[in-house]
Amino acid sequence: MTEHDVVYRDSAPRSGVERVVEVRLPTAYGEFTAVGYRDRISGEEQLALVHGEVAGGRTLTRLHSECLTGDVFASRHCECGEQLAAALREIVAEGRGILVYLQGHEGRGIGLLAKLRAMKLQGEGLDTVEANLALGLPVDARDYRVAADILHDLGVASVRLLSNNPLKREALVAHGIGVAAQVPLLMEPCPENIGYLRAKRERLAHDLPHLDGLLGRS
Ligand SMILES: Nc1nc2c(ncn2[C@@H]2O[C@H](COP(=O)(O)OP(=O)(O)OP(=O)(O)O)[C@@H](O)[C@H]2O)c(=O)[nH]1
Numbered sequence: 001m002t003e004h005d006v007v008y009r010d011s012a013p014r015s016g017v018e019r020v021v022e023v024r025l026p027t028a029y030g031e032f033t034a035v036g037y038r039d040r041i042s043g044e045e046q047l048a049l050v051h052g053e054v055a056g057g058r059t060l061t062r063l064h065s066e067c068l069t070g071d072v073f074a075s076r077h078c079e080c081g082e083q084l085a086a087a088l089r090e091i092v093a094e095g096r097g098i099l100v101y102l103q104g105h106e107g108r109g110i111g112l113l114a115k116l117r118a119m120k121l122q123g124e125g126l127d128t129v130e131a132n133l134a135l136g137l138p139v140d141a142r143d144y145r146v147a148a149d150i151l152h153d154l155g156v157a158s159v160r161l162l163s164n165n166p167l168k169r170e171a172l173v174a175h176g177i178g179v180a181a182q183v184p185l186l187m188e189p190c191p192e193n194i195g196y197l198r199a200k201r202e203r204l205a206h207d208l209p210h211l212d213g214l215l216g217r218s
């Protein structure tokens, strides 16, 4: 290696993530490749599930915010677990796509214990926004830089984003990933999550038109 090579390599732009491992992951939904990353900036471990040929444009993509209670224990407080399953099913049906499972996003970024405290306050009558604020915490502390870095690493220039949250689209665009379309991921409400869904629609501007008949238009 010449001295010139070293200077070039040191000044080349570096991805914010390091691709550490790839392993075949057969699931109940279909065949995926689990791609494990280390975030060079936070040090956190992150995971992308990849199905089919994903490089290029308009890749069906879900950025799934970690929710231990919903994703693992099928909590009915929120619809995260159902959305996770639906997203994996849709990706397999499409024949190609990516699910990035965002650790560090638990509780919209406030962490598990704070989320549980916020859920308790919601049981006492606050909505999800008021509960975070009552705890002295941000309403939404999620950052999408690492998701964009992972998509860049996978060669994805633009996505069709499986989400009802306009902020996710804006965040990805701000980090240099095109969003060709936002694909709704609407789950049937249940009595236990209707209050949470109402707050997401009315206070967090999530696009949840299937609730219009139930809650009236807002
Ligand atoms: N702070 C707080 N976070 C919650 C609560 N219920 C679920 N979450 C978290 O909210 C995150 C998911 O955010 P949501 O606002 O439900 O949905 P989203 O991911 O922004 O939008 P979609 O892409 O449409 O699913 C997960 O990290 C959950 O852990 C709650 O009552 N309080």
Ligand SMILES: [Zn+2]
Binding pocket: 067, 069, 070, 071, 078, 079, 080, 081
């Ligand atoms: Zn959840």
